[in-house]
Amino acid sequence: MTIEFSKQLKATATPIPGVVLYDLPVHGDNRGWFKENWQREKMMALGLPDFSPVQNNISFNEKAGTTRGIHAEPWDKFISVATGKIFGAWVDLREGESFGAVFTAELDPSQAIFIPRGVGNAFQTLEDDTAYTYLVNDHWSADAQGQYTFLNLADETAAITWPIPLEQAELSDKDKAHPRLGEVVPMPPKKTLVLGADGQLGKALRAAYAGDVSVEFATRNDFDLTAAASYADRNWKNYSTIINAAAYTAVDTAEETEGRKAAWAINTTAVASLATVAARHGITLVHVSSDYVFDGTTQEHDETESFSPLGVYGQSKAAGDAIVATVPRHYIVRTSWVIGEGNNFVRTMASLAERGIAPGVVNDQIGRLSFTQDIAAGIKHLLATNPAYGVYNLSNDGQSQSWADIAADVYELTGHSRDAVTGVSTEEYFKGKQAAPRPLNSTLNLNKIKATGFTPAPAKQRLSEYLEN
Template identity: 65%
Template sequence: MTELAVRTTPIPGLLVIDLPVHGDPRGWFKENWQREKMLAAGLPDLGPVQNNISFNQTVGVTRGIHAEPWDKYISVATGRVFGAWVDLRRGPSFGATYWHEITPDIAIYVPRGVGNAFQTLEAPAAYTYLVNAHWSAAAQEQYTFLHLADETAAIPWPIPLEQAELSAKDRAHPLLADVAPVPPRRTLVVGGGGQLGRALAAWWSRRGDVDVVAREHLDIADARSVAAFDFAPYGTIVNAAACTAVDASEAPEGRRTAWAVNVTGVGHLVEAARAHRATLVHVSSDYVFDGTIEVHGENEPPSPLGVYGQTKAAGDQLVATLPDHYIVRTSWVIGEGRNFVATMAALAERGIDPAVVDDQIGRLTFTEDLAAAIDHLLVARPAPGIYNVTGEGEPASWAGIAAEVFALSGHDPHRVTPVSTAEYYAGKDGIAPRPAHSTLDLAKIRATGFVPLDQLTALRDHLSSSHPAAPAEARLAAS
């Protein structure tokens, strides 16, 4: 009896599974699909939602070649078939072929976009396949076909096609030269109107497979808006939407808004990602910590002080239930629009000398760098989980950053007066507690090959239009 094993093929993602079959004079038994054992052996988590059976009465019945918008897990319950596959996905493996005889002790995992065909060698043959999306007429319109006799694929059919039984539709499919390759699933950026959403739109502006949507098109806190949105085309969802009104979140109405967006809304995205087998990228915050530890690693348990931090921590926990996710934890985000750096630069120009807190310590994160890190994670595909992403360099206080802004803008940095948090907020109501230490450990993201920008270098470039920030591609460490 064979041992359960998963073997690779020349087509990326197409896998052969050796199945143990237990037999005696009465017949045989096999575990045709056993999720726990098969995942441990290296099979992707198929997550089947539909089981189909094609019963083939005679030898020579031939079906295909069809590439479908879902993953398939193929086996036979009775009989024997010759299976053939052609990669019809866009990319360097387009046109790659593989074939294998399928008996009860063999199964095949076929990824989305790989053309699938079979020919009955021993009848009757009960050809069964699990799929991880429901069939529909709309889904069928996304099929891609290839002619069974394509000379480029050169599939060695055991029974010559002129002697086989084929449908009229299968006889009419195009040759490989006329096949439009199956594109990868699209990427969705939620929260396109915010600082990070705009940075991601700019970073991916040359890609034709990215859709950036603002709140008016998808309000993640509104169940009706989410239900009306079609997530089916997306293999990646990047959540750049959040309620970041830290102080307003302490008031009754703000508290409800923060929970609606940062928890309920995130929950809606988690459900959508799970249903459509999409990778979810979610942006977290240093506010999930109380700041009593000077440098925060990815494994530190959350300990939020205020409502905003509590909602972000709760959203993180929801995202972590997905098998395929990246939680990008960041701090002190600066991008296009209203932010601390823009405020300090404006005060410097207007001749206003600000008092700024000097006992909250952390690092700036520029949205271009954050967008670059997200792109890097989706390309490099390290293990799912939390990745800290901020600027590099010596941590600084808000007062220290303000002084740098004044100096880089050509103003006297001594115009900035450092004060304690207690002094700054004395006599003010409705102020959320802030973590004293927001510095995040960057060792994990660096280990993936991404080199964050130095925060002061990035600050200088941000303030100087004549010195744009270096592209992140140039900052990737050699693998």
């Protein structure tokens, strides 16, 4: 066997999405050779996913012509030759447009290949005493074999040209019995779990992902965030994403004894449990944050601002954000003044207008409304485009307003006089009432999420549409 020495580390895309062939630098002299078989930092710089391998396996093959496959496994693999030479064949057995796509290549120790979950692989040794090694990002178990997908090595549709004809090769009886492509059940994608599916944002996420069978919605009855069994009784290996749309949002009640306990239990302790699951299983965690993590002394908040919460609700949300930020794959979506299906400020003002009531509404708290359809669309955009992990502000766009301004807009849009709304200060409005402190400035800078290609609709446009519907 002749090995090409001193190649540059190089990544080459293949016809199968996610399958990448790598050239590896091999350094040799009269004593033999050395190579960096797996170098996380360098390979990630070339675009290799940070797939977090947990197991290293070696397959030794005594004779040329030994042929294994075609097996699609429920984990990612990074495969390279240790000694000898192989002919590799890969067939996409995942659900989707690329199902059935084929790629073949000969590999020696100067090459490696990354195979995503659900892509079938097969190897035929071209030399005696060939060994190849593969890193996988899940532990093998007998239970996992039930999640494999197989294709017959002689499938006519894939039409793989084996260097050593299959009738002359060494095959197992199991491999000979695998189905043809027309009989293969494609491997489904990993699932997305939406928590808080009965809330305002949860309902909007249901609409955004309507018809997508890979998205699973859980209400508080399906998944109790405060129960240890919720985290222990689920096979997390089958999930790629968790969207946490659940939260304790009773801002004023959170200042009371029982409310304080509930706020911390749901907004912090439960979030820590979700973060543990996500980090352990390589899951992307999407967590919805709030303008209440700030004290409102800054006129506009960007994603780099430090926490400065005023009340218990904001403190519990800030603690949750800090925990989520430690998860390798996370999106913290920070929003404000949420409006969706259910009880909310806009519905209350519309009801008051219809009943002829002239309300006093706070005029010194400034921000933008965030309609749940746009929050859901923004979350869907982040997961589809996969920008850098981190915090993204997400409210509706347009001019900042006070609550009194928005109330006046509601009155006007429902055919009533704007003058029916009287502006009052926060201090005056809550005088004599038990209330949590509020940030006076809640406007979120949207430049970061806009840079990803997502621009939320203007708040006034969404308000008009909301009231029409």
